[in-house]
Amino acid sequence: MRHGGGRRSDPIGREAKTMEADKSGPDDEPGISREEREDVEEHQKLRAPLVYEIIRAEGEKELRRPVASLWWSGVAAGLGISFSVVAEGLLHRHLPDAPWRPLVENLGYCFGFLIVVLGRLQLFTENTITAVLPLAKTRTARNFLLTGRLWGVVFAANMVGTMLFALSAVFVGLYTADQLGGLFAIAHHLMAKTPMEMLWHAVPAGFLVAAMVWMMPSAEGSEFWVILSITYLIALGDFAHVIAGSAEAFLLLLSGEIGVVKTLFGFLVPTFVGNVLGGTLLFALLAYGQVKEEL
Numbered sequence: 001m002r003h004g005g006g007r008r009s010d011p012i013g014r015e016a017k018t019m020e021a022d023k024s025g026p027d028d029e030p031g032i033s034r035e036e037r038e039d040v041e042e043h044q045k046l047r048a049p050l051v052y053e054i055i056r057a058e059g060e061k062e063l064r065r066p067v068a069s070l071w072w073s074g075v076a077a078g079l080g081i082s083f084s085v086v087a088e089g090l091l092h093r094h095l096p097d098a099p100w101r102p103l104v105e106n107l108g109y110c111f112g113f114l115i116v117v118l119g120r121l122q123l124f125t126e127n128t129i130t131a132v133l134p135l136a137k138t139r140t141a142r143n144f145l146l147t148g149r150l151w152g153v154v155f156a157a158n159m160v161g162t163m164l165f166a167l168s169a170v171f172v173g174l175y176t177a178d179q180l181g182g183l184f185a186i187a188h189h190l191m192a193k194t195p196m197e198m199l200w201h202a203v204p205a206g207f208l209v210a211a212m213v214w215m216m217p218s219a220e221g222s223e224f225w226v227i228l229s230i231t232y233l234i235a236l237g238d239f240a241h242v243i244a245g246s247a248e249a250f251l252l253l254l255s256g257e258i259g260v261v262k263t264l265f266g267f268l269v270p271t272f273v274g275n276v277l278g279g280t281l282l283f284a285l286l287a288y289g290q291v292k293e294e295l
Helices: 011-024 034-043 048-063 067-081 083-094 101-118 124-130 132-137 141-172 177-191 195-218 223-236 242-254 260-294
Strands: none
Touching: 048 124, 048 132, 048 141, 048 195, 048 260, 067 083, 067 101, 067 141, 067 242, 083 101, 083 177, 083 242, 101 223, 101 242, 124 132, 124 141, 124 195, 124 242, 124 260, 132 141, 132 260, 141 242, 177 242, 177 260, 195 223, 195 260, 242 260
């Protein structure tokens, strides 16, 4: 046996240290157990490249869904988001005409988005980021065609959904005259904007919806509050959303208060362009730009 400088062998002490090392693992910090390290990892924020990959993977799935699935989900989304107009209109009708009324009635705008997003229905403006991230990474003719197919089917289906809502409101009599008065008041406020105002007010709406989609992977358990806060800001800022706003435009169109030209070129076209600019060119491409070197 080797005796090193008078030091005595302590096999029991060495065994205890070995057992402690095995328990903690080679990567554990001193004084932190394996369970505590797992808690730390669980509470760490998702890195931007991981958020990108989560949304890109979701976009890949959406691009390959059957047309029928996209269509019926899009129609349901158009109907669902129309309840933003219903909730806003009902609050408008029941609240007193006071300076604070918009602060409360704009909460109604969130209802339709909660139905659509938590129900995982196909909403066009959400697809301005989920479908574009796969395209930004792999710019092939096939991906361009798949993205165009997704956008076209979902947008048309959303329009059918909001038109069905407007038809039921104007001709079927689902709402009382008093309730319709509130809905029409909300619609007239939107359609009082000029086409150029529609376009510029649609840009931040597209950006905010895309930001909401980007935030969702990190918002596990808090999705309700993310949707509520973002859509409330859209309503409070008087920004224009092409799908939610189309329900209002179709109400006025079917009641004869505006014409087809006003509906198309005074609302749909400029708002569509503004939402795409804000959601795709501003947010989606900036989101890709910040992570492309890390992928």
